[in-house]
Amino acid sequence: MIGSSTVGKASSSLPFSAATTDGNDKNKINNGNTSTTNSITTISKDDPDWKSKLNIPEKDNRARTSDVTNTSGHDFEDYCLKRELLMGIYEKGWEQPSPIQEHSIPIALTGRDLLARAKNGTGKTGAYTIPIVERIDPNKNAIQAIILVPTRELALQTSAICMELSKHIHLRVMVTTGGASLREDIARLQEVVHIVIATPGRLLDLVQKNIAKLDACRVIVLDEADKLLSQDFNHLLDDVIFHLPQDRQIMLFSATFPLTVDDFIKKHMRNPYEINLMEELTLKGIFNY
């Protein structure tokens, strides 16, 4: 059933230490809408000394595994991101991109379809959220990106990260999942929404009722794609993709790539760039698209 699972994004056994010194991501979850729990630093746009004025959380010095430390040494500034986004990233306590972020961010910023395979807890959420936030026009009143996840809890955790990273850009992020009030979601969609984070069934319901309009939505992410493309959800995903414009970008993040994912890739993705940061090569069958 949609929204019923208790799968979490962070646990102490994951490659990144789950908790930051100001509390873990779960503690920052609110109702999935637009406010954040952090105070907003105001720094003049032209201040050359902006970095030293940020409200950076205390450094988390706990041990991390090579999944997250084995980087090529890039900095977030290498990707020419908006300064407001860089501020959000640094104020989240992220100093440098993790390997999955190093691989994904430059490709995702070009608009190319992307297939990424990496372990849980290695920073996948940032790998797709950063390029999405960078490419959204906050002055345009339209849904510009969709992030699909299999459970309500994951939707709330993803939205918490998304809102923190974008807190200096004032994007409007909405969470909509099965089990929550449809009436409230309908009311929320009468206001400005830039990013929708959803479970597939609820999103499709809103799209088919013509309440969520996807004609300006050029990015869709399937996080935990193996679960999203299981028998329960598979046909829903086809319908969601059908409502997007032709020139959309599809990004798929998954720990495994079973046959259902393979079918989806063949049907909907165009020349996807492939990233595999897991040791064993079970990506067989999804090469050569």
Ligand SMILES: Nc1ncnc2c1ncn2[C@@H]1O[C@H](COP(=O)(O)OP(=O)(O)OP(=O)(O)O)[C@@H](O)[C@H]1O
């Ligand atoms: N570049 C980074 N530097 C430091 N910490 C980071 C970085 N990117 C992500 N994190 C932290 O690592 C933890 C795990 O990140 P995240 O939830 O994005 O992983 P994930 O790969 O999406 O995991 P899951 O597959 O379980 O959802 C979070 O606490 C997040 O804040």
